[in-house]
Amino acid sequence: MKPEEHTRRQQDLAGWAITIETYKLGDVYHCTIANVDPGARFARADGSTREEAESRAIEKATRYLQQTRKFTV
Amino acid sequence: MAATLPNVLVTTEWVAQHATDAGVRVVEVDVDTTAFDQGHVPGAAGWNWTTQLCDTLVRDIVPVNKLEELLGATGIDNKTAIILYGDNNNWFAAWAFWQLKIYGHEDVRIMDGGRKKWLAEGRDLSTDKPSFPRTTYKAKAADTSLRAFLPEVQAASAGKKAGLVDVRSPQEFTGEILAPPGLPETCQRGGHIPGAKSIPWGKNCNDDGTFKSFDDLKAMYAAQGITGEQPVIAYCRIGERSSLTWFVMKHLLGFNNVKNYDGSWTEWGNLVGAPVEK
Numbered sequence: 219m220k221p222e223e224h225t226r227r228q229q230d231l232a233g234w235a236i237t238i239e240t241y242k243l244g245d246v247y248h249c250t251i252a253n254v255d256p257g258a259r260f261a262r263a264d265g266s267t268r269e270e271a272e273s274r275a276i277e278k279a280t281r282y283l284q285q286t287r288k289f290t291v
Numbered sequence: 292m293a294a295t296l297p298n299v300l301v302t303t304e305w306v307a308q309h310a311t312d313a314g315v316r317v318v319e320v321d322v323d324t325t326a327f328d329q330g331h332v333p334g335a336a337g338w339n340w341t342t343q344l345c346d347t348l349v350r351d352i353v354p355v356n357k358l359e360e361l362l363g364a365t366g367i368d369n370k371t372a373i374i375l376y377g378d379n380n381n382w383f384a385a386w387a388f389w390q391l392k393i394y395g396h397e398d399v400r401i402m403d404g405g406r407k408k409w410l411a412e413g414r415d416l417s418t419d420k421p422s423f424p425r426t427t428y429k430a431k432a433a434d435t436s437l438r439a440f441l442p443e444v445q446a447a448s449a450g451k452k453a454g455l456v457d458v459r460s461p462q463e464f465t466g467e468i469l470a471p472p473g474l475p476e477t478c479q480r481g482g483h484i485p486g487a488k489s490i491p492w493g494k495n496c497n498d499d500g501t502f503k504s505f506d507d508l509k510a511m512y513a514a515q516g517i518t519g520e521q522p523v524i525a526y527c528r529i530g531e532r533s534s535l536t537w538f539v540m541k542h543l544l545g546f547n548n549v550k551n552y553d554g555s556w557t558e559w560g561n562l563v564g565a566p567v568e569k
Contacts, residue, residue, distance in 0.1 A: 221330060221416055234472040243416055248329040252379070253472040256460040256532065257493055259323040259378055260473035282473040289481055291465045291569050 219243055223268065228254060231276065232283035238275070240268055247271035251279040299542045300403045300502065301374055303412055310334045310374075316367050316423075317374045319406070320344070320383040322531070330416030332376070332409065336365045336423065340383045340531070344390060352390050352438075352553065359428045362396075366423025369396070376402035376409070380493070380500045385535035389551055393438060395431025401538070407500035437537075439524045439550035441558060448486050448566070453522035453548075455487035456515075458536045459556065463528070464489045466569040469560070470528065477528060478560030482567040484526070488515040492532040495539045508544055519546030526552040526559075 224241040235254035240247060249271035251261040261279035265271030301309075310317045310332055317335040319327050327337035338344060343361050344353050353361070367373060373391060375384035384401055391399045402409070410416075439447075447453035462468045466481030483489070494511055497503055503511075517523055523540055525533040530553030537551040559565055 219330070219416055219418075220413055221410060224410060224413065226411070236472075239410075241410060243330045243418070250323065250326070250329075250378075251473075255462070255493070256471050256491065257379055258382075258471045258474060259321075259326070260471070262323060262325065262329075264329075279473060286468060286470070286472045286474075287476070289467055289469075291467050291481075 223247075232280050234283050234286070236279060236283075238272060240272055242268070249275040251275050299400050299538075301400050302403055303409050303414065306332060306374060306376070306402050306409075307414055314370065315372045315374060316365060317376070317402075318365065318387070319377055320375060320387045321378040321406070322382055323378055326378050326406065328418065330418055333415050333417040333419075334421060335376075335417075336421055338365075338387060340386060344383075344387055352393065355394060355430050355433065358390070358394055359430050362428040362430075363426050364423070366426055368426045368428060370398070372398040372400065374400050374402055376405045378406045380407060380496045380535070381405040382492075382531045382535055385538045386531040388538055389437065389534040393434050395434060403502060404500040411499065436548075437541075437550060439526075439552040439554075441554055441562075443550070444484065444524055444526070444552050444554070444559070447522075447524055448484050451486060453524050454517050455484055456490050456517060456523060456525045456533075456536060456540075457483045457487040458490060458492040458525055458527045458533050459483075460491055461489060463556070466567075477557045480560045480567055482560075482569040483556075484559055485566050485568045487526075487568075488517065490515055490517070490536070492527065492535050495536060502539065502543060505543065508539060512540065512544065519544060519549075522548040522550070524550045524552050526555040528556045529553070530555045 221241040240249040252259045263274030311334040377384040469476040525536040527533040541549040
């Protein structure tokens, strides 16, 4: 199968730069979210529509990012 | 990368043409262990780094008997060309590459650009669960010259006898954060090993996930005093990002004495009394 509707974009979420990558394979949209630096995938979700997959992944990503502490150096 | 491409790197196009050839086995290894199920290179096997590429009892690389079992179950024999790729520009593909080299597998290569480039090019994906004819694999004795343990890192930090390369993000290097954003903190203290140079892993790669050219990589490391003339030890948080940098220095730049410190910051940042710089 060919992946369809592949997109990749950057945005800020909970104060962090993230990359959102989404594509459709068969009937399922797959969305993964990575931090821009260092570039690690840390949240993903599937859905029957792009909006559903991305909103689920963003909800998880927000929860994880809010747990990331910043220290004064 | 023309000088080294035939040996340790293959292109996505090469994989598209040869993934199911006899004597070739493509294997996906991801940070996100579910990524394989979201579609993979047709014919590829999937390895889970959290269960199959480590010792799950003590903290260690995969034991030799477990590796032999994994390779046998994947239909790999000692002459198979293993083509690794994965997400995050091949972080854990490089982790698998490093371990396969420790155990002496001759022909291991990485698909340049990894999963990112394959997807961006709109190439075929499969969700099939592949099965392979079982083989018997016999690993070589572990080559510990590729791996740094704590005492050697302590000596390198204290005596400046080896270059230490911290490949984490600048925010991890300074101690502003303890783990990549969104991932669990695995240490008690932030900062870096005294004397380490900050050369984030991502600087090895182009935007499309492929490795930068030999000349660009050589210049980047030389600018930080890492020329290959003295031993080098790379580290990160748990050893996978640094295995990518190890791959670059050892196999793309040709440095002789390069080790991956897989204990990394998860070990150093939890040591009682260990010196830390910020």
